[in-house]
Amino acid sequence: MINLYSDTQTRPTEAMRAAMASAEVGDEQRREDPTVIALEERVAELLGQEAAVFLPSGTMCNAISVRLHIRPGGDEMLIGELAHPLIAEAGGPAAISGAILTVLESEPGRTGIFSAETLRAALGGSSPGGDRYSPRARLVSVEQTVNIGGGRVWPEAQVLAVLDAAAEHGLRTHLDGARLMNAVIASGVAASVYAEGFDTAWIDFTKGLGAPVGACLAGSADLISEAWRYKQMWGGAMRQAGVIAAAGLYALDHHVERLADDHANARRLAEGLAAIDGVTIDPGDVDTNIVMFGVPDAAAFCAALEADDVRMGAVGPRQIRAVTHLDVDADGIELALAAAARAI
Numbered sequence: 115m116i117n118l119y120s121d122t123q124t125r126p127t128e129a130m131r132a133a134m135a136s137a138e139v140g141d142e143q144r145r146e147d148p149t150v151i152a153l154e155e156r157v158a159e160l161l162g163q164e165a166a167v168f169l170p171s172g173t174m175c176n177a178i179s180v181r182l183h184i185r186p187g188g189d190e191m192l193i194g195e196l197a198h199p200l201i202a203e204a205g206g207p208a209a210i211s212g213a214i215l216t217v218l219e220s221e222p223g224r225t226g227i228f229s230a231e232t233l234r235a236a237l238g239g240s241s242p243g244g245d246r247y248s249p250r251a252r253l254v255s256v257e258q259t260v261n262i263g264g265g266r267v268w269p270e271a272q273v274l275a276v277l278d279a280a281a282e283h284g285l286r287t288h289l290d291g292a293r294l295m296n297a298v299i300a301s302g303v304a305a306s307v308y309a310e311g312f313d314t315a316w317i318d319f320t321k322g323l324g325a326p327v328g329a330c331l332a333g334s335a336d337l338i339s340e341a342w343r344y345k346q347m348w349g350g351a352m353r354q355a356g357v358i359a360a361a362g363l364y365a366l367d368h369h370v371e372r373l374a375d376d377h378a379n380a381r382r383l384a385e386g387l388a389a390i391d392g393v394t395i396d397p398g399d400v401d402t403n404i405v406m407f408g409v410p411d412a413a414a415f416c417a418a419l420e421a422d423d424v425r426m427g428a429v430g431p432r433q434i435r436a437v438t439h440l441d442v443d444a445d446g447i448e449l450a451l452a453a454a455a456r457a458i
């Protein structure tokens with residue numbers, strides 16, 4: 115099976131499993147697991163933040179962050195139209211934190227990347243204190259790269275412009291960096307440059323980094339100490355979690371630079387798809403490891419691919435998402451292209 119459904123489908127490599135098997139461990143929720151602590155320190159430094167906390171999932175990083183920033187009583191969270199918390203976290207920001215979500219349109223196209231002007235326009239005349247009528251603008255969230263936007267990379271200048279606009283309005287800021295390291299490898303901009311201006315920022319180990327479990331949320335020492343309350347409250351505090359944190363450390367040592375291979379494979383996939391009659395794609399839209407393209411019938415296309423031992427995901431009636439990762443090599447891409455031509 116050539117599995118391009120998602121970069122979450124990776125299996126831990128033998129070497130990663132060996133690192134997990136030999137990890138030093140302790141009681142994580144009592145802060146006695148040296149491997150978890152090492153991973154948290156590593157991620158805090160990587161993201162240019164004071165402290166970090168290891169969590170079971172990226173979704174919990176987002177959920178805790180929103181809970182940290184949003185206060186009861188009508189606080190507003192501004193977020194890109196394709197962002198994960200909006201479309202794939204079961205309504206968490208509203209259900210858990212009582213946030214009212216204001217959706218920011220992307221420009222250009224449906225990339226999930228919005229401009230500082232769009233943010234300013236959405237804020238209108240609102241002040242941090244708000245008036246009696248408007249929700250109180252409180253939080254803006256940026257997703258780097260944008261998953262459903264096709265893995266597009268926010269340019270550094272655009273991130274900084276959004277942070278400036280947020281500062282003018284006294285907003286808290288959050289970076290969903292599930293695939294931040296893909297943006298780092300694609301752009302050459304350091305993770306800390308993208309992340310240090312945010313109040314909270316996180317990376318996922320289970321996407322392109324290829325670990326089986328875990329994500330790490332970073333921020334100021336005060337915010338991370340408060341994050342621990344919710345980690346405990348929501349059952350995210352663990353025990354000998356060094357076994358899984360070791361996979362995260364291994365991934366940071368061995369699976370970051372190689373993301374360039376995934377990006378090259380995604381480009382090759384996009385170029386090959388562009389040459390197939392009936393496929394709609396602009397290979398220039400592929401910044402990282404996610405390839406979005408149009409076909410006449412997404413469900414039928416995916417079923418035909420499956421019969422050929424190739425898996426991709428339908429993300430709309432006529433839209434397909436294919437994601438490259440460390441379990442698919444260049445030969446796999448050629449086989450997937452041949453299968454795609456047959457499926458069309």
Ligand SMILES: *Cc1c(COP(=O)(O)O)cnc(C)c1O
Nearest residue numbers: 171172173198257261290292318
């Ligand atoms: C996958 C993903 C998440 C959630 O991460 P999990 O580890 O799957 O819970 C959040 N945001 C984005 C952009 C993602 O791609």
